[in-house]
Amino acid sequence: MRTLLTTTIVVLFLPVISAAQQLQPLKYNNPGLAVDLGVGLWAWPVPCDADGDGDYDLLVACPDKPSNGVWFF
Numbered sequence: 001m002r003t004l005l006t007t008t009i010v011v012l013f014l015p016v017i018s019a020a021q022q023l024q025p026l027k028y029n030n031p032g033l034a035v036d037l038g039v040g041l042w043a044w045p046v047p048c049d050a051d052g053d054g055d056y057d058l059l060v061a062c063p064d065k066p067s068n069g070v071w072f073f
Helices: 002-021
Strands: 044-048 057-062 069-072
Touching: none
Parallel strands: none
Antiparallel strands: 044 057, 057 069
16 A cells, blocks of 8 residues: 555656756856845745736745745745
């Protein structure tokens, strides 16, 4: 039963893994850039096209305090 469950999970996540390998990392080279981005310890990031403009946005759901809520970047 455990083998069947593991196999099912792997098969279901293969398209997700292969899609993630097609993403290009963001290139930046700004030594003066200061970023203070934090939405909580147990945040769930979801890269998607939330506003329909054709590029990826970042939705982050955070269930813990003090940053609980859904954040759009």
